[in-house]
Amino acid sequence: MNERDHVIWHVRCHPDTSPDAYRDILDLAAEFTPTAQPLPPTALVAQLCGASRVFSEAPRRLAQRFQLQAIATYxxxxxxxxxxxxxxxxxxxxxTGPSGILHLPDHRAVETFLHPLPVDAVHGIGPAQTDTLRRFGLHTPGALAAMPEDVVGRPLGGKKDRLLRDRARGIDPRTITAHRMPESASAHTGFPRDECDAASMRAAVLDLVATVGERIRRRD
Structure with missing residues (x-):
């Protein structure tokens, strides 16, 4: 990898991040790269081709800059x-550990990181597939990556095994599609018990309308 010309971020917001704050993080990502894809409800993936050159910062420093702006601004x-x-x-x-950032700058770093992990750490492997792979003695991404080409299709069958073996090797040709989240807003409320009083229900609906209106105005 040319670390200045081909860098991909996967950004995880805190699970409690609100929809509005999540949109703020998407807008912040757009300041770093035009190629950012939302992964609702609280994640995004972004490709930063040449961004390090534009900002004159190494990939890890650029991620730290994004991280700092996210916490300081939003x-x-x-x-x-x-x-x-x-x-x-x-x-x-x-x-990522205490720093909140894990940078894998080259293929050796990718192998060192990936291969000792539990096999279900590979992106795309679910619980049922994990059980199947473990029955075949494949407990780590390293073991999956080392499978010969002529037998890799046996545990899960054909293309799926080859896809997961590629990911265990750090290979993933998928491209990132830049798009924005749909422009929508929502709010919800509740009652402590079944409510039949029309005035109470009308008041709750009006309160929701005001909340949604405020959120829309904040987005101009």
Whole structure:
């Protein structure tokens, strides 16, 4: 990987991040790159081709800058995985440690990080597939990556196994599609018990209308 020319971020916001704050983080990502794809409700993936050159900062420093602006401007804590493929960046964004950023600058770093993990850490492997792979003795991404080409299709069958083996090797050709979230707003409320009083229900609806209106105005 040319770390200045092909960098992918996977950004995880705190699970409690509100929809409005999530949109703020998407807008912030657009200041760093035009190629950012929302992954609702609280994540995004972005490709930063040449961004390090534009900002004159190394990939990790650029991620730190984004992280700092997210917490300072919007009060949102984010974890960022930095790698050269989508699936590796997703995996790297989970165990980032105290810094909140894990940067895998080259293929050796990717292998060192991925191969000892539990096999279900590979992006795209679900619980049922994990059980199947473990029955075949494949407990880590390293073991999956080392499977010979002529037998890799046996546990799960054909293309799926080959896809997951590629991801265990840090290979993922998927592209990132830049788009914005749909322009919508919502709000909800509740009652402590079944409510039949028309005046109370009307008051609740009017309160929701005011809340949605305020959110729309904040987005201009």
């Amino acid at each position: 009060g949102v804590r984010v974890h960022i995985g930095v790698a050269d493929t989508w699936s590796t960046a997703v995996t790297a964004s989970a165990p």
